[in-house]
Amino acid sequence: MFKTATCLLLLCLETSALSDGISPTMPELLTTINELKQRVSALEVKNSVGPIAFTAGLRNTLVHVGDHQHIVFDIVRTNIGGAYNPVDGHFIAPVRGAYVFFVMLTNFVDHAASVQLLRNGQFLGHVLADDTGNAFSTSTLAVTAQLEVGDHVWV
Numbered sequence: 001m002f003k004t005a006t007c008l009l010l011l012c013l014e015t016s017a018l019s020d021g022i023s024p025t026m027p028e029l030l031t032t033i034n035e036l037k038q039r040v041s042a043l044e045v046k047n048s049v050g051p052i053a054f055t056a057g058l059r060n061t062l063v064h065v066g067d068h069q070h071i072v073f074d075i076v077r078t079n080i081g082g083a084y085n086p087v088d089g090h091f092i093a094p095v096r097g098a099y100v101f102f103v104m105l106t107n108f109v110d111h112a113a114s115v116q117l118l119r120n121g122q123f124l125g126h127v128l129a130d131d132t133g134n135a136f137s138t139s140t141l142a143v144t145a146q147l148e149v150g151d152h153v154w155v
Contacts, residue, residue, distance in 0.1 A: 054084035093147035
């Protein structure tokens, strides 16, 4: 794919040069080819981020979580690509793209529980595990979000 784009670009350069009455020399064309090869190589390295995924949870039940308190998951089962930071509880997007987040929440018996999923402090979604009497209740939130490099997502 990249070689085709390089050839097309060279044809455009050569055509525009000929239309101006100036024909590029062979050394100029070789220099242009080498510069384009270097640019393609740099882009391939820049875009060579592998898979990104994490699974994290809590060892202990959180009681009396305050408003706007970050939840830092202390059990990190998977952190492929290292994008989840277990120190502050933030996922930091390493590349621009669409990401899917699942948040599962279970309440205490006779208590409701609620959390929000945030991107850079802005609302992405909300999940509620309501008080159902003498039973636990579990709810799940699924969100797909377009993230830019460096965006932070947290619960």
